[in-house]
Amino acid sequence: MVATLTRAFGLHNLALAEDVVQDAFCRALEVWKLRGIPENPSAWLMKTAKNRAVDVLRRERTALTFAPDLGRLLQTEWTLTNAVEEMFDPIGIKDDQLRMMFSCCHPRLSAPAQVMLVLQLVGGFGAREVASAFVSSPAAVEKRLSRSKKTLAESGVLFDIADAADFALRMPVVQRALYLIFSEGYHGASPHAVIRTDLCCESIRLARLLAEHPLGAVPSSLALCALMYLDAARLPARLDAGGDLSSLFDQDRSRWDRGMIDEGRAWLDRSATGTELSRYHVEAAIAAAHAAAPRFEATDWTAIVSLYDTLMEISPSPVVALNRAIAVAQLRGPQTGLEALDAVNDRDRLARYPFYYAARGELELRRKNNAIAREHFASALALARNPVEQRFLKKRIEACACGAI
Amino acid sequence: MGEFLYLYRGGQRSPSPEQSQQIMQKWLAWMKELTVSGNLKDPGQPLELEGKVVKGKSATVTDGPFAEAKDLVGGFSLVVADDLAHAAKLAGGCPILEVDGCVEVRPVMKMDM
Structure with a gap:
């Protein structure tokens, strides 16, 4: 609503548009208190805001200058109501x-x-x-x-x-x-x-x-939608029954949202037009590859590593490099993964990122270097940003103790 | 049995959006209670806080609001109750009391013909 009203009032009257919306909201509550909430509250609010907009435009017509292109229409009483009416139609919004x-x-x-x-x-x-x-x-x-x-x-x-x-x-x-x-x-x-x-x-x-x-609706926007749906589909499984963070390795994949995966795939298909290959295309493709694997072991790591290679070409960043190294480790073993981590440029930019240390810890753990793994998890723990991350990392530290010599 | 007008006076209007929503929920619950018990004849309407006062033989028009904001009538409802005491008791559940407002309870004068 603020967006629509700003269109009417002009960007320089942004505060006025916000006031009108706030006002419409307060008035709605006053009426609803006594009369109950109507069936379609948002339409009701829209209508109230529209009426208030007409009032404000009428009252302030002389005092304020409105949106330059609409100003003329809003100046005369004959065109004002129609102009506001048009602005509030669904496509206009x-x-x-x-x-x-x-x-x-x-x-x-x-x-x-x-x-x-x-x-x-x-x-x-x-x-x-x-x-x-x-x-x-x-x-x-x-x-x-x-x-x-x-x-x-x-x-x-x-x-x-x-x-x-x-x-x-x-x-x-x-x-x-x-x-x-x-x-x-x-x-x-x-x-x-x-x-x-x-x-x-x-x-x-x-x-x-x-x-x-x-x-x-350019291809990269469609790919962005695909990426969001495919990633969000995994949200229900990101926390386990106890409210703890669950990594991709041991997520309960039956809790992934199939509907969102399908939606994401549909967006990804539609995004595959034109010549533009955006980072969103590649990231969505990676998410789709994960979504396609019924079990963690069934993941197509060859495809994922090559997608990360492409991503490093079009949109390199230390975090992408980190994720690529993790995928490399899955494909060619922890030793190669660690080498890939060592080769990450700008590694110091990852110094505040808990998952960098967690990844090193995970790979060392797999090489049975429990003591070193433990140190890495401890560094990650020191950087953890919330209790859930802390609990997750503490569990990993415990895991190091299990196989220790 | 008689009819009584509730005049809602004062009470802070719309503090923060979150608070307003909470307050509205309480109003909805209270209104529902009165409806279910059969005491609510008409939920009434809220009133704008602005207005005009017309006064004297020459009908001089001046701008309202007329009293302090805390005394201003912000809305009204019509209820049915056994007597004034009962109507007053029912008004005790009004959420406006939580925000420094008050309910004025006035019997509607009835002339049986």
Whole structure:
């Protein structure tokens, strides 16, 4: 709703749009208190916001300047109601959300700032929810958001999604922001919850919004959707019955969500058009390879290693290299895996990453070097970010003791 | 048996979104309770907090709100109860009491013809 109203009021009146939505929400609650919640609360809220928008536009017409392209329509009483009506039609709303998503990913903002804005302005997350997603205090997030909104307001106009060249340029930034939201939900740093389903769901919703929009439906967007579905399908099995983290090795694969796997595969098939091979294509293909294996032992490691090789070519990073090394170890044994780990460039960038040490520990354990493995798991434990990770690593340390000489 | 008007006065309106939702849940529960017990004749409506006051022979119009926010009528409902004491007792469950508001209970004057 904020996205649609900002379309009417102009980006420089972002705060006004937020106020109108807040106001619509408060008014709805007042009425619902006495009259009960209507059958379709969101439609009701939309309607209330629409009416408030017309009121505000009418009242402030002289005092404010609105969106430049709509300004003329909104100036006269004859066209105002119709113009607002049109803005609130379902297709219009999708355009608005896309426009807002692209506007939030302003190059002058840092990636975390972009993500926070997307969550709040398109996702409708409150400052408190955004704060919990980013392990930060609501006050700090509030401050950061208001600074970002100022930057956004200074840029004056909403992103023009019809400008093909700009659109293509901004697309990777938007995709990265959505993927960040997903990753934060999938293995975020929150000390309270190791999995944040709300963030995963919201990122999937936004990625679909992008991938289903005629302008946003480029192959990489479809692949991003595929990747999110295929990864999210494993979420139900990531925690075992006791609430402990379960690695891919010993996950109960019957708890994987078959529906999501099918959905992911369908997106992946549809993404296989054109010449573009994005990192999302390759990552989705890796996820699909895992999903295709009924048992861990049945995993096609040859295919996975070669996919990681491709990923290293198009989007190299220490974390990708780490994951590749793990796959190499599966294919050619722990010794080769450790050699691959030693060969990772920028290894110091992994120094704060608990799973780097956990991976070394796992491979040493398999080589029966229990004492060394134990040390690596202990280093990982020191870096663990939440109780669930801590419990997982403590169990691994215990495992080292079992086979010790 | 008689009819009574509940006037909801004061009470903090919409503190934070989370709190508002909690408060609304309590209202829904209370309203449901009154409906089930057969005491709710009309749930009524909330009122805008703005208004005009028309006063005097010359019908001078001035802007409301008229009293302090804490005394302002924010809504009304119509209930059926045995007597004033019963109606007052029923009002004791109103969630507005938790947020510094009050319920004014007024018997509706009836003339049996």
